[in-house]
Amino acid sequence: MSKLLKVTSSPHIRHEDSTRGIMSDVIIALLPAAVYGCILFGWNAIFVLITTVATAVAAEALWNLALHKKQTIGDLSAVLTGLLLGMNLSSQTPLWIAAIGSVVAIIVVKQMFGGLGYNFANPAMTARIVLLVSFAGQMSNYVSPIDAVTSATPLAKDTAYTLKQLFFGMHGGAIGETSSFLLIIGGLYLMLRKVIKPIIPVAFIGTVAVCSLIANPQEIALSVFGGGLMLGAIFMATDYVTTPTTDLGKLIFGIGCGLITFVIRQFGSLPEGVSYAILLMNILTPHINRLTLSKPFGYKEVAQE
Amino acid sequence: MKLPESILRPVKLIRGGMHLDHQKNTAECESVIMPSPATVYIPLSQHIGAPANPIVKKGDAVFVGTLVGEAGGFVSAPVHSSVSGTVVDVKDLTIGNGTLQKYIIIESDGKMTPDPDLKPFKVENYSDLAEAAKQCGLVGLGGAGFPTHVKLSPSKDTKIDTLVINAAECEPYITSDYRECMENFNDVIEGVYLIKEKLSLERVVICVESNKPKAIEKLMEIASDHRDADDSVKLMKLPSKYPQGAEKVIIYSATGRKLPSGKLPSDVGCIVMNVTSVATLYRFIKTGMPLVAKRITVDGTAVTEPKNLIVPIGTPIKEVLSFMNIDLENADRILMGGPMMGNPVVSDESVVEKRNNAILVMRDQKPQTQTACIRCGRCADTCPMSLYPAMVETALRTNNKESLNSLNVNYCMECGCCSYVCPAKRPLTQVMRTAKAEIRRQK
Structure with a gap:
């Protein structure tokens, strides 16, 4: 009897990219903005980020333990969700609220729908909305990094900022959303690593820019760099699971997000609309996917015969 | 090396595909002829279609090139003895992919005497060409194993204008077609002109991937041959992007025509032939020796000294491995063909078939963690x-x-x-x- 060989289905070689690798890349891309947020907002910001990340990982680990499922925290998606949520919160957020946010993100939005790959909405962003609705007062308590007094996000329009302040993040806002510059650097890194395609961020930001150019041209810098648009467009609207797979679908998704963001900011009673825009478009994603599927190679020729 | 302008660029490029690590370690390894194994096991089904019917029985004396199995139908191919010696048995074995298949087992006398009845084949018209392909036992040598004579006998009302010669060899590791271009260049050139002439084709496009500059240089001679007065034989340089050599992909690159699902290349006016198939057909016509041996690239992650071997068909893999001093201790898989589309064999008792172009011995792989689909697209x-x-x-x-x-x-x-x-x-x-x-x- 000769040596027993393994018989596997082709292909017999694989690319080295892994789910964990992709999650690590996104975390790396977020780090400059996160670190900058910590420098800007001090210890409070660090505590918030630690709380959200630790709670998110713990929540996923406990869920898997309780339900006797295979442990999945190694794929780093929980770390990413926690980090994203934390970066979307104000440094003044009470830590217990931040922790609730992580639990909502991981347990309610992600695991209850089947875990990684099955959730229909972005966990971090949906959790932020839940917190925003549930704890409206504590959640909109932003602090200005310049004079350390309580201030609203620039989009609430009670202080004037220069373009430089807006672009480099010297203004109030959530921990990770202030520095458009560092977020764009992170986005470029992801595009360079081919983790994301530029379609959604460009369509999203472009649509917001064009709309505000038409509606109030003097505030275009504010609407593009002032709020959560960069963080949302580059890191939340490009989440694989909850956004369209097809290129055309991505374009529709990006433009849709931009329009909804603009409409909420312009006509709604809320200063910020990025999260709601992405959530609404998340819901439409399966339909966008289905309607934008391309035909296989050589298909048309068959139909013509 | 600067390429002459006469080299064609692809007419259209398919979307998708990807760059792979080429691993063409054996590109400069001149083929070594493997000595006759003690016993060969000749499978009766080495092609798509009906298996061949055995026409020899236990005790019959055979020579290299003696017909031992007749084609079992139109879509089928005959098989020939690859050694000289005696038929030991004709029986069903599971040594291939694990299913039961009929084999003709021949004990070699070690002399490799060619069959004295073999003589050059006369080709007058296009039906002779298909007959030659059939008697040669030729099947698609790129790996598909589709009987070549079926390809060469299109129905009367299909208009064929283009012959696409597939020398893309887009799978990693494999260099057997490349070596055919380098070593048997004359057979390739003669084969191309013979097929073009007999099938009265308007043009021939020889497709090579850009990672084989030497083959491109060599094949340029075909295009400048004196027979090509109307400049209808062209060389095309394809990007080194997998799966450039797949039939539908190469037709699209060479002609811009899309081959619909379930259709044959002849439906879009093309015949696609592997470069080694073309050379083999010419050799048969010249010498009368059918397809009895195949050039095989022996490589893989568990092989330290890869080689190109010319192996008699029906040689057990273990004989090939022992000839090359390859130890299976560190290996866990043996693939017939490339790492992307090759088939794993159940044991090293499996044999080399006509359509094989590589034996890859692969090392144990680090298991990779599977996660849920993240819909990255x-x-x-x-x-x-x-x-x-x-x-x-x-x-x-x-x-x-x-x-x-x-x-x-x-x-x-x-x-x-x-x-x-x-x-x-x-x-x-x-x-x-x-x-x-x-x-x-x-x-």
Whole structure:
């Protein structure tokens, strides 16, 4: 009897990219903005980020333990969700609220729908909305990094900022959303690593820019760099699971997000609309996917015969 | 090296596909002729279609090139003895892919005496050419194993204008077609002109990937041959992008024509032939020696000194490995063909067939963690057929028949790109095969 060989289905070689690798890349891309947020907002910001990340990982680990499922925290998606949520919160957020946010993100939005790959909405962003609705007062308590007094996000329009302040993040806002510059650097890194395609961020930001150019041209810098648009467009609207797979679908998704963001900011009673825009478009994603599927190679020729 | 302007660029390029690590370690390894093994096991089914019918029995004396199995139908091919010696048995064995197949077992006398009855084949017209391919036992040597005479006998009302010579060799490791171009260049050139002339084709496009500059340089001579007065034989440089050598892909590159699912290249006016098939056909016509030996690239992660070998058909893999001093201790898989589309064999008792072009001995691999699909869309982006493997997986798992039927699974050519790129390490190519089987079952 000769040596027993393994018989596997082709292909017999694989690319080295892994789910964990992709999650690590996104975390790396977020780090400059996160670190900058910590420098800007001090210890409070660090505590918030630690709380959200630790709670998110713990929540996923406990869920898997309780339900006797295979442990999945190694794929780093929980770390990413926690980090994203934390970066979307104000440094003044009470830590217990931040922790609730992580639990909502991981347990309610992600695991209850089947875990990684099955959730229909972005966990971090949906959790932020839940917190925003549930704890409206504590959640909109932003602090200005310049004079350390309580201030609203620039989009609430009670202080004037220069373009430089807006672009480099010297203004109030959530921990990770202030520095458009560092977020764009992170986005470029992801595009360079081919983790994301530029379609959604460009369509999203472009649509917001064009709309505000038409509606109030003097505030275009504010609407593009002032709020959560960069963080949302580059890191939340490009989440694989909850956004369209097809290129055309991505374009529709990006433009849709931009329009909804603009409409909420312009006509709604809320200063910020990025999260709601992405959530609404998340819901439409399966339909966008289905309607934008391309035909296989050589298909048309068959139909013509 | 600066290429002359006469080299064609691809007419159109298919979307998708990907760059692989070429690993053409054996590109400069001149072929070594392997000595006759003690026993050969000649499979009667080395091609697509009906198996051949044995015409020898136990005790018969045979020579190299003696017909031992007749074609079992129109889509079938005859088989010949690859050694001189005595037929020991004709019986069913499971040494191939694990299923029962009929083999002719021949004990070699070690002399490799050619059959004295072999004589050059006269080709007067195009039906002689198909007959030559049939008597040669020629099948698609690129790996598909489709009987060549069927390809060369198109029905009267199909208009064929282009011969596409496939020398792309896009799978990693394999260099056997490349070596054919380098070593038997004359057979390639003569074969190309013979087929062009007998089938009265308007043009010939010889397709080579850009990672073989020496072959491109060499093949340039074909295009400048004195017979090519009207400049109708052209060389085309393809990008080194897998799966450039797949039939549909190469037709699209060479002519811009899209081959619909379920159709043959002749339906879009093309004949696609592997470069080694062309040379083999010419050699048969010249000498009368049918297809009895094959050049095989022996390489892989567990092989330290890779080689190109010319191996008699029916030689057990273990004989090849012992000739090359390859130890199976560190290996866990043996593949027939390339790492993307090759088939694993169940044991080293499997034999070399006509359509094989490589034996890859692969080392144990570090297992990769499989996660749930993260819907990154890489499988769809890389699919040359523009399919959606991840959606097929979902449809299959949820038993959604409507969705499964709408995803055009039958266009899949199983090139392996989707599985290769998947970061979640989902076995998507396997899923596509399962889905095809499921659709067949429902019908």
